Amino acid sequence: MKSRNRVVAAVAIAIALGGCSSPQGSTSPPGTSIPITRFRAEPYSFAFNSGVEQPERLVVRDSAAWNTLWIRIHARQSPIPPLPTVDFTREMVVFASLGTRSSGGYSILLDSASEAGSGAIDVVVRSVSPGPRCGVTASLTEPVDIAKLPRRDTPVQFVERSETTNCP
Secondary structure (H helix, E strand, O other): OHHHHHHHHHHHHHHHHHHHOOOOOOOOOOOOEEOOEEOOOOOOOOEOEOOOOOOEEEEEOOHHHHHHHHHHHOOOOOOOOOOOOOOOOOEEEEEEEOOOEOOOOOEEEEEEEEEOOOOOEEEEEEEEEEOOOOOOOOOOEEOEEEEEEEOOOOOEEEEEEEEEEOOO
16 A cells, blocks of 8 residues: 555656656747847838838848848948848847838838747737828838847747828
8 A cells, every 4th residue: 555655656746847847949938028129229110211112021040141131121222231240049030021102101110029829939010001191201112120039940920910190
């Protein structure tokens, strides 16, 4: 009887300890925020005249792709500003473009990042359009935003949010 109790106790302890351990490389619980650092601190798009004419969502995990993207973003500028340093062993870059718009007043922002239930990362992209009473510039624009976050080799899902600015 005592030996049976010892076996049951040993099994219970093993189960309890096994339940407390965390496998290496595990992700945070779904909904856990991931720090995201936009390349522009103000609550506006990184650039409005980027030359990126189509809507795009990209994840950049290497320096060659980062250099190519930086040149594309600044295709309408001369000289092209220096490439910001990104440590791709620890960080990755996310990019969103709105595509060509017929006027000013449009913006795109990379708002936040969090763990998704599937093990992926959700990056929230907020697209802003001017309301009918808003004064806007009468020129084509191509808003883009860029941010960096801790490197993960899991998929990134872009979660789209849209809003319209109400002007008096």
